Amino acid sequence: MADHGDTGTQTPRERYRAQVQEEIKKHAWEQMAVAGASALSLNAIAKQMGMSGPALYRYFAGRDELITELIRDAYRSLADTFRAASETVGTGEPGLAVLAHALRGWALADPQRYFLVYGTPVPGYHAPDDITVIASENMVMMLDACAELPSDGPVTSFEAHIEGLGSRWADGHAAPPVALRRALAFWTRLHGVLSLELAGHFNGMGFDPALLFAAELDDLLR
Template sequence: MVRTDRRERLRAETTAEIKSVALALMASGGPDAITLRAIARDMGMTANAIYGYFATRDELVTSLIGDVYTGLADTVDGAWAATDGHGAAVRIQAWADAFRGWALANPEGFRLIYGDPVPGYRAPEGGAAPEAARRVCVGLAGLADAAWPDAEALYAGSAFEWSDFDAGLLEKVRPLFSELPPAGVALALRIWGHLHGTVSLEVYGHLSRQTVNPDKLFREEIRQLVTALGIGPPEAG
């Protein structure tokens, strides 16, 4: 039993190290750099030994995406739960701050799921991390649902229909937010565009020469967004 526990612990530690090295290789050489041979070389392992942990490069990438996406989903879900009972503006700001904070702490992970595709990678049927992706998608729909009572008037003349959106997206959103109309889904994508666009610029270093205070820029972007939606600015703090 002791030997079995020790083997399992060592295997878990080695698996975690393989994933850490893979992300480090991506950080230094881009997604092309993620290869099992390169990881084995950096870890001082033989190529055959590393195949005992991951049979293929795609299996490793799928596992990485699952870890990364789940970490993001846990982070934003936690921010949403922590602001239960607050107004929509506060909850949107908290979700946005959590998303940005996670991305800055995990830039390689952000790039893996939202940026640079790994050349030749083929995700398994159903996606690499379907449950985590569903949770993040539902979180964004929750932001739109919270904002909708105030933002609805802005979409009074919209011509959005259910057919304008991906069926897979609607399968995730409509059962939980049955009162949200097609324009509400468009609002969720609008919020996502603000978050993803600004965070991407920061993660990829495009803001480093333009501002010395990206945090202030981001928070003002979200403040202006919720104000434009008629919600009012988040509480100070």
């Protein structure tokens, strides 16, 4: 995990505050992994840390703000994972494949974290602006990986529909429409497999989800 926020010029109070904030989030993640986001309890976290319930309100304005912070961290973690993966290129394997495997590993490592980013949204919840910024970072890496693949063949009607939208998705990224289409398919198809797998919908069906994921990835690279 990368450390965000300048730990250099900090007063002792700020340092302590950041530490406690991190510890709260650590317990929140543990609690969420076993019971899901909806079962997150500030009181339980406080009890685990040996504090009283209202003490947490010095660090987070409320349950919603804590969850928002966890969502932000999840996005950052995914972006870090993607960044680390895209730096291990040149092994002959296409960039899209290493991104796909990084995504799958990240999702399996903590399913609830994946669902926090891509799962059922809470009606009425609006993500802060900086989250969409990080999401667009991920889009940049996906588009880069798609742009390095051959883009021959005729342009379909949908590709014509999305032509030129790359600059909107990823801050001035000029990718050919075939790459945009491929990035969209990459996102939606792998999410389709991953979310159903993590939700347990493949249980008892008798096949290996990893092989389905690999088969979908193969189709993507064709």
